[in-house]
Amino acid sequence: MPVLALARALDAPVTSIPRLPPADAKRLARLGVETVRDLLLTLPYDWETYGAPAEVAGLTDGNQATVVGTVSAISARQSLRRRIRLTEATIRDDSGAALRVVWFNQPFIAKQLHRGDRVAVAGTVKVARYGGSLQMQNPHFERLEPSEESQPTRVGGLMPKYHLVEGLSSRKIARWVESALPLADRVEDVIPEEVRERQHLIGVADAIRRGHKPSTDQDFADARRRMAFAELFELQAAFALMRASIAAEPATPMPYRQEVIDAFKAGLGFELTNAQRRSTWETFKDMAGTLPMNRLLNGDVGSGKTAVAAAAAAMAHAAGMQTVVMAPTEILARQHLHRFRAYLEESFPGLVVELLVSSQSAAERRRVRDSAANGQCALVVGTHALIEDDVKFFDLGLAVVDEQHRFGTRQRELLRGKGRGRPHFLAMTATPIPRTLALALYGEMSVSVLNELPPGRTPVETEVIDPDERNRAYEIVRREVKAGHQAFVICPLIEESETLAARSATAEAERLRAEVFPEFRLDLVHGRLKNKEEVMQRFVAGEVQVLVATAVVEVGVDVPNASVMMIEGADRFGLAQLHQFRGRVGRGAARSYCLLLAEDLAEGAMQRLELVARVHDGFTLAREDMERRGIGELMGPRQHGLTDAAMESLRSPALLDETRAEVQRLVEEDPGLDRFPALKAAAARRLELTSIS
Ligand code: ADP
Numbered sequence: 001m002p003v004l005a006l007a008r009a010l011d012a013p014v015t016s017i018p019r020l021p022p023a024d025a026k027r028l029a030r031l032g033v034e035t036v037r038d039l040l041l042t043l044p045y046d047w048e049t050y051g052a053p054a055e056v057a058g059l060t061d062g063n064q065a066t067v068v069g070t071v072s073a074i075s076a077r078q079s080l081r082r083r084i085r086l087t088e089a090t091i092r093d094d095s096g097a098a099l100r101v102v103w104f105n106q107p108f109i110a111k112q113l114h115r116g117d118r119v120a121v122a123g124t125v126k127v128a129r130y131g132g133s134l135q136m137q138n139p140h141f142e143r144l145e146p147s148e149e150s151q152p153t154r155v156g157g158l159m160p161k162y163h164l165v166e167g168l169s170s171r172k173i174a175r176w177v178e179s180a181l182p183l184a185d186r187v188e189d190v191i192p193e194e195v196r197e198r199q200h201l202i203g204v205a206d207a208i209r210r211g212h213k214p215s216t217d218q219d220f221a222d223a224r225r226r227m228a229f230a231e232l233f234e235l236q237a238a239f240a241l242m243r244a245s246i247a248a249e250p251a252t253p254m255p256y257r258q259e260v261i262d263a264f265k266a267g268l269g270f271e272l273t274n275a276q277r278r279s280t281w282e283t284f285k286d287m288a289g290t291l292p293m294n295r296l297l298n299g300d301v302g303s304g305k306t307a308v309a310a311a312a313a314a315m316a317h318a319a320g321m322q323t324v325v326m327a328p329t330e331i332l333a334r335q336h337l338h339r340f341r342a343y344l345e346e347s348f349p350g351l352v353v354e355l356l357v358s359s360q361s362a363a364e365r366r367r368v369r370d371s372a373a374n375g376q377c378a379l380v381v382g383t384h385a386l387i388e389d390d391v392k393f394f395d396l397g398l399a400v401v402d403e404q405h406r407f408g409t410r411q412r413e414l415l416r417g418k419g420r421g422r423p424h425f426l427a428m429t430a431t432p433i434p435r436t437l438a439l440a441l442y443g444e445m446s447v448s449v450l451n452e453l454p455p456g457r458t459p460v461e462t463e464v465i466d467p468d469e470r471n472r473a474y475e476i477v478r479r480e481v482k483a484g485h486q487a488f489v490i491c492p493l494i495e496e497s498e499t500l501a502a503r504s505a506t507a508e509a510e511r512l513r514a515e516v517f518p519e520f521r522l523d524l525v526h527g528r529l530k531n532k533e534e535v536m537q538r539f540v541a542g543e544v545q546v547l548v549a550t551a552v553v554e555v556g557v558d559v560p561n562a563s564v565m566m567i568e569g570a571d572r573f574g575l576a577q578l579h580q581f582r583g584r585v586g587r588g589a590a591r592s593y594c595l596l597l598a599e600d601l602a603e604g605a606m607q608r609l610e611l612v613a614r615v616h617d618g619f620t621l622a623r624e625d626m627e628r629r630g631i632g633e634l635m636g637p638r639q640h641g642l643t644d645a646a647m648e649s650l651r652s653p654a655l656l657d658e659t660r661a662e663v664q665r666l667v668e669e670d671p672g673l674d675r676f677p678a679l680k681a682a683a684a685r686r687l688e689l690t691s692i693s
């Protein structure tokens with residue numbers, strides 16, 4: 001192939017690879033792999049060593065093994081409770097000893113393998129909790145020739161483990177990688193040679209080859225370290241470019257005025273917590289300068305972030321500037337409207353707060369738009385409707401985004417673009433993020449932490465409930481709802497597919513409605529639902545008593561009357577995520593409950609859940625998550641755009657600090673990174689990537 005074609009081949013969609021049909025390309029896209037380059041750069045996350053075929057009799061719990069034998073039974077069925085498709089088989093080795101095999105959600109296997117087939121399976125051996133029979137879950141398999149001498153060629157030995165979604169297998173990916181591998185030498189290295197040398201990193205082509213086909217453990221480790229470094233390096237470069245572009249355009253300074261904060265405090269009706277005071281002060285300090293503020297307010301659910309934003313809006317108003325507040329849903333926007341009004345309108349009589357959402361009448365929207373454009377209103381709260389072209393401000397000085405991870409970079413930029421020069425920018429998030437992570441993922445922002453809840457809150461009573469005692473959980477729900485409260489039931493996390501998640505939640509809602517809570521008004525909300533907001537609105541209004549929801553639906557609204565949060569499959573969630581769910585109750589005066597139902601009763605899983613029951617601080621739980629399960633768990637799948645090799649490396653700040661220092665060195669000499677086109681291009685891609693939401 002001519003050189004040019006080769007270079008282009010890297011940017012070609014993965015379908016240019018032989019035997020990679022569009023359906024598989026779609027699956028890969030869900031893993032962030034769209035081009036041939038992406039495929040090459042996505043290393044396996046681990047390797048399995050199964051060794052030569054072993055006898056079933058010699059296997060013990062936890063063994064990684066290859067077994068060759070004959071299929072003596074195989075069948076596919078649907079699991080009743082969770083709507084998972086199971087393929088179950090029994091395989092007998094040549095001595096006649098049996099191994100039970102289960103595959104989840106791969107019903108096609110029952111069509112590929114039949115009774116009497118000779119087969120090799122490779123996977124981790126488990127001893128069943130009851131009866132002690134030997135089992136493998138989701139093993140790799142290979143159909144063999146019927147003769148007793150036949151040996152596996154593809155299964156066993158060393159097998160890469162790639163991240164998967166339904167319908168993909170590591171074996172398939174390995175095959176595609178194999179045919180793309182000759183292009184490895186064409187992949188541009190984003191890490192300049194001087195940096196590679198200083199940091200003892202191998203080149204990108206080497207890393208691709210060793211990462212996908214290592215000869216030794218060291219090969220794999222070197223490849224992973226290099227790739228992790230490159231990812232963090234790209235991200236830090238992206239932040240550096242973003243900071244430079246923000247600094248290029250001045251903001252209007254808003255001088256600090258004591259009488260404003262005095263009036264603000266007087267109108268609040270409560271004392272600010274120390275954390276609120278500190279964050280407010282940090283915000284004011286930024287706003288007083290011409291360098292546009294770019295600050296993240298990171299605080300637990302209920303820590304009172306809105307009050308900090310309101311104080312900032314008051315200061316902007318005093319400087320003659322307007323504020324805009326964007327929230328991801330209409331319900332949240334309406335809640336903000338009420339709260340901002342309560343915090344501000346009495347103390348600042350001229351400060352008009354308006355709402356702009358798409359469900360308003362055209363006339364109302366026009367009125368609010370006019371009011372914003374002619375400077376009558378000081379603060380507009382709304383949803384995505386705010387970033388439409390026809391929304392203009394008289395003099396926007398401060399832009400606030402709530403639940404900022406729900407918006408993309410482009411949307412935030414559009415909002416900022418409504419200002420004269422660059423408005424100051426304040427982002428809020430309720431996901432507690434440890435410092436290392438904040439630097440790695442939001443490196444372009446300064447962070448204020450609200451690690452303190454307002455006084456007088458009763459901690460939510462949290463209990464880990466054995467699945468056998470599910471009825472006890474239902475009793476608590478029943479008692480609370482009968483007493484006039486409301487309850488959430490969260491369905492287990494199904495990461496592989498949102499369709500599956502929606503289906504399982506629908507089934508669960510039907511079951512609860514028919515068999516468990518026929519006496520209550522119960523409704524369902526999941527990611528695939530068109531009228532999500534409507535359902536939530538009915539829950540907020542108290543018309544729905546029990547709300548069944550999937551994990552993808554962020555129930556980020558204030559429903560003070562909700563007093564029970566029941567979480568099915570709690571062991572599948574990160575601790576910080578469980579804590580987030582818990583934060584949805586306990587907002588009113590009533591005593592509240594968080595009920596954690598585990599599927600996996602293994603000791604480790606139970607200990608994690610017990611920790612949530614004991615610890616009520618989101619930051620502590622987030623750190624625990626990071627240490628126990630890695631950062632991927634904390635942030636949810638692919639929100640960050642980092643592979644888990646990079647995530648893994650964030651457990652210790654060392655690598656991150658190195659990348660920051662190296663990027664700093666480069667931008668000091670070359671602020672636009674123009675001498676490093678590969679890095680600049682990769683940084684730009686990162687910014688796009690973090691903007692999907
Ligand atoms: P967040 O957005 O951080 O989750 P909110 O801003 O919605 O939290 O505040 C949660 C609740 O706590 C609101 O009802 C708010 O009025 C109240 N609140 C905020 N700060 C304080 C405080 N310092 N003292 C008492 N109540 C507070």
Ligand code: MG
Pocket residue numbers: 305306402
């Ligand atoms: Mg909030």
